[in-house]
Amino acid sequence: xxxxxxxxxxxxxxxxxxxxxxxxxxxxxxxxxxxxxxxxxxxxxxxxxxxxxxxxxxxxxxxxxxxxxxxxxxxxxxxxxxxxxxxxxxxxxxxxxxxxxxxxxxxxxxxxxxxxxxxxxxxxxxxxxxxxxxxxxxxxxxxxxxxxxxxxxxxxxxxxxxxxxxxxxxxxxxxxxxxxxxxxxxxxxxxxxxxxxxxxxxxxxxxxxxxxxxxxxxxxxxxxxxxxxxxxxxxxxxxxxxxxxxxxxxxxxxxxxxxxxxxxxxxxxxxxxxxxxxxxxxxxxxxxxxxxxxxxxxxxxxxxxxxxxxxxxxxxxxxxxxxxxxxxxxxxxxxxxxxxxxxxxxxxxxxxxxxxxxxxxxxxxxxxxxxxxxxxxxxxxxxxxxxxxxxxxxxxxxxx
Numbered sequence: 406x407x408x409x410x411x412x413x414x415x416x417x418x419x420x421x422x423x424x425x426x427x428x429x430x431x432x433x434x435x436x437x438x439x440x441x442x443x444x445x446x447x448x449x450x451x452x453x454x455x456x457x458x459x460x461x462x463x464x465x466x467x468x469x470x471x472x473x474x475x476x477x478x479x480x481x482x483x484x485x486x487x488x489x490x491x492x493x494x495x496x497x498x499x500x501x502x503x504x505x506x507x508x509x510x511x512x513x514x515x516x517x518x519x520x521x522x523x524x525x526x527x528x529x530x531x532x533x534x535x536x537x538x539x540x541x542x543x544x545x546x547x548x549x550x551x552x553x554x555x556x557x558x559x560x561x562x563x564x565x566x567x568x569x570x571x572x573x574x575x576x577x578x579x580x581x582x583x584x585x586x587x588x589x590x591x592x593x594x595x596x597x598x599x600x601x602x603x604x605x606x607x608x609x610x611x612x613x614x615x616x617x618x619x620x621x622x623x624x625x626x627x628x629x630x631x632x633x634x635x636x637x638x639x640x641x642x643x644x645x646x647x648x649x650x651x652x653x654x655x656x657x658x659x660x661x662x663x664x665x666x667x668x669x670x671x672x673x674x675x676x677x678x679x680x681x682x683x684x685x686x687x688x689x690x691x692x693x694x695x696x697x698x699x700x701x702x703x704x705x706x707x708x709x710x711x712x713x714x715x716x717x718x719x720x721x722x723x724x725x726x727x728x729x730x731x732x733x734x735x736x737x738x739x740x741x742x743x744x745x746x747x748x749x750x751x752x753x754x755x756x757x758x759x760x761x762x763x764x765x766x767x768x769x770x771x772x773x774x775x776x777x778x779x780x781x782x783x784x785x786x787x788x789x790x791x792x793x794x795x796x797x798x799x800x801x802x803x804x805x
Contacts, residue, residue, distance in 0.1 A: 488676025652693020
């Protein structure tokens with residue numbers, strides 16, 4: 406019965422969102438790619454016990470390439486001007502063999518390597534092709550961070566020091582009262598949270614299944630259930646809800662859905678070839694912390710856009726600051742940290758990463774971008790993540 410109620414509420418909420426964001430947003434130069442509503446014929450269950458986190462390998466593999474058939478979302482058309490990457494010199498045979506071995510060992514659906522804006526490697530697995538899309542999971546967090554930068558550049562948000570409650574008054578009186586936008590961006594709010602992907606009773610498993618409240622974002626509804634465990638700014642805990650709140654902050658500040666703003670600030674300037682699908686929650690808002698779908702080449706295009714600085718789209722130095730360790734993980738993990746929704750790595754590298762093996766890693770000193778999409782057998786794997794970093798550093802060493 407509850408599933409039927411949620412499905413009905415979803416349809417109503419999404420219908421309202423469609424009216425708000427039906428069509429392209431005019432800009433001073435040209436209309437950005439069009440944005441349209443996408444609705445599945447039959448929506449997948451939002452029951453935490455039947456979450457995609459716990460699906461079989463085969464079921465996940467099918468879902469990861471076709472999220473739009475399972476969940477509502479907003480569809481962004483390809484860029485009006487697609488960025489074409491020229492072919493560069495192929496990587497040496499030893500490195501190619503290492504990438505192919507990595508792909509086979511980690512169930513990768515594709516790897517793409519850009520150096521100096523040229524394609525040095527691009528191959529696919531798991532039946533994926535160059536024209537197919539794959540879901541992002543938390544790689545989406547770094548897209549939301551980019552849109553936060555754009556909202557600051559465009560004057561919709563004053564600064565990272567802006568109180569969250571000045572943009573989302575509904576958070577007044579919750580654990581997020583007294584927290585700044587920057588503390589949300591670095592996940593240092595001090596709010597207690599459980600991000601255990603193996604636990605159906607964890608916050609991350611339950612947050613998108615909470616019953617919608619009329620006139621309120623689902624992210625805010627779940628935030629009301631949380632408590633504080635540390636003063637704001639003093640403790641880092643990884644929380645997908647905080648990126649969902651960050652997405653809501655951008656939507657409230659700009660008056661646009663994340664997808665519509667991304668059409669202007671990411672899809673068009675980065676020159677996406679295959680467009681973008683961005684999932685919505687049960688109240689019709691795009692999910693800032695998860696679940697956009699792109700071609701592998703468009704993940705790489707976003708990485709190249711970030712590497713080049715996003716001139717005029719985000720504040721100067723935004724991506725360098727975002728990829729720097731605003732929170733250091735030393736001494737436990739020297740050289741590692743967390744920035745504004747980006748992970749920082751040794752040797753000045755940084756990246757976006759999501760469960761089940763999605764990643765975009767950027768090595769500025771080598772002018773290198775490496776994108777991978779995967780279907781790991783488990784949501785997280787330090788061993789697989791380490792193998793990918795080692796692979797990237799090996800490619801970077803060859804590039805140097």
